[in-house]
Amino acid sequence: RPLSLTRLVNQAVDEHRAAAEARHLSVVTELDRHLPVHGDPMRLRQVLDNLLSNAIKYTPDGGTVTVTAGCDGESTGNGACRKGDGRKGDGRKGDGRKGDGRKGTVVLTVADTGIGIPAEQYPRLFDRFFRASTAVDSGIKGTGLGLAITKSIVEAHGGGIVAAPREGGGTVFTVRLPVDPSAPH
Ligand code: ATP
Ligand code: MG
Secondary structure (H helix, E strand, O other): OOEEHHHHHHHHHHHHHHHHHHOOOEEEEEEOOEOEEOOOHHHHHHHHHHHHHHHHHOOOOOOEEEEEEEEEOOEOOOOEEOOOOOOOOOOOOOOOOOOOOOOOEEEEEEEEOOOOOOHHHHHHOOOOOOOOHHHHHOOOOOOOOHHHHHHHHHHHOOOEEEEEEOOOOOEEEEEEEEEOOOOOO
């Protein structure tokens, strides 16, 4: 049975709202209504919790955390993430996956206006125990395990995760997950 990523994101954001408010951070969501993914809801919640807790932790008071979730490629009228019909065999644009052009991709982003990560440190970000100098220099505590765990969960679900600098400062994490293959259009 497909899970709703939209529902998981809303639940996760609700649980982090108090922590964000305590830091005077705004949390903004832009979510498509129906994003069916496949997998373990507890593990996917862990992904969301890790990314949200990082965004809150590494963003100075008064900043903004923006969470988006949508469909890469075609969306149906009701916002669902559509599988192509597979008849054209044209490898629809934006699909980003080799081989099966019938499966769409759900894209989740968590962006913040926080302290950021030095450019040369991005390659090590998902390594166990790695902590960026911006975090260490800010005196913010952590063990450096959250992102390594997050990446392994995302990959176990057939997806991927990348980090990049946010335009205007801060960081954006992008998670891609395959659309549940059993989900109706
Ligand atoms: P924990 O294991 O408790 O989550 P942590 O937050 O230090 O500790 P990770 O979540 O794995 O560990 O993150 C690794 C490092 O990546 C952090 O120490 C920090 O330097 C950097 N980082 C992660 N998320 C962000 C972010 N949103 N903004 C800036 N730096 C970040
Ligand atoms: Mg963390």
